[in-house]
Amino acid sequence: MSWFERMKSGILTRIRRDIPEGIWTKCGQCGETTYHNALARNHWVCPRCDSHLPMSHQKYLELLVDTGSFEEMDAHIVTADPLKFRDRRRYTDRIKESRRASQMKEAIHTGVCRIGGHPVALGIMDTRFILGSMGGATGEKITRLIIRAIADRRTLILVCQSGGARMQESAFSLMQMAKISAHLHQLANAGLLYISVLTDPTYGGVTASFAMLGDVILAEPGARIGFAGQSVIKQFLGGEELPDGFQIAENVLRHGFVDRVVARGEMVSTLSRLIALLAPDAESSPGEVLAAPAS
Ligand SMILES: [Zn+2]
Known part of the structure; x- marks a missing residue:
């Protein structure tokens, strides 16, 4: 011993x-x-x-956008409180706090820019602003971005990151789903490309509308993607354990709801390749795009 x-x-x-x-x-x-x-x-x-x-919208801008090419749009559009809503706290107080934390006036930052040299209309959501929830101002900013994409013939890219519709705005929030979807239909009719990039988390009314309407849907590895959250589903099933990988991007890909899981380091090259392949004529006039090739 x-x-x-x-x-x-x-x-x-x-x-x-x-x-x-x-x-x-x-x-x-x-x-x-x-x-x-x-x-x-x-x-x-x-x-x-x-x-x-998790990354802020500023960091996504640094990651995705060609240096110095971003021009912000609609910075003046701010959240309203149409219902004078109050739960444990006033909605207006939550808005103020979120503005301080996120340095944003709404849950999405929109603008036009270039990615890999291609002209793009870009929107980036940020969960630091009331969980990235979709309020009336969020929907209005996305709608105006789509209108700008159509006017300039740009590819539309939306980086989604959201807890869903914003309950404090009730129907004013829910109607954004229909408004945005209708404008995306116009973008498709104009022959323009829309790529949605799903990041962690993408849930609720955002998943049920524009996040899943991309011509191409990309997701970041490990991102949680679903409609109702995991805890809500677990509660509904009487506390039953959910399977491994439930609502995780790689599993969602296997079930066909996402086209590709792309690591951040490869996101710019993937987006550039997709735009070059699927929207090579985006900047030319609609007449040129629709013209049949001479045979
Ligand atoms: Zn780690």
Whole structure:
């Protein structure tokens, strides 16, 4: 028997090492802690498990858009409170708080830009603004973006990230589903391409309308995509466990609701290739597009 026996495995220390906030980020999936700058270089993808961490609309702009080409649209359109809604808190207070947290006036940032040199009308949702929920102003901004895409003959790309329709606006929120879908129909009639990019999470009225109406539907790895949330479904099934991968992008792809799961690092090249293949004439006039080739 040895003279000294270690009672516990591992070396314990009483010194508490505080990690300064804003310098390191911990992965929610594997627990790996990574230096912020390293994560930024890796498009906020965990280097250990490839988990795609949440990104703000500003970071998606940096990731997707050709440098200096973005021109914001409709920044003046802001959320209204048509029902003077109040639950535990006033809706107007939630709006104020979300504006501070997200530096946005609504749950979507819209504008025109170039991606891989192609002209695009781009909308990016952001869950920091009331869970990326779709209110009247969100719908109006998307509608105006579609109208601009038709006028300029641009490809439309919507980066979806939403908890669904915004309950504080009730029917004013729900009617946006029909309004946006009708305008997407006009975009299709104009022969223009619409690509939707589903990020984590994409739920509710957004899934039930424009998120699933893309000519091509891409999704980020691991994104949760569905209508009702997992906890609601579990509750409805009397607490029954849901199968592995339920509502996760790779599983949704297997069931045919998504065309391709694309990692962030490959998103720009994938979008550029799709536009080059499916919308090569987007900038030319409608007459030129519809003209039959001389035989
Ligand atoms: Zn990880």
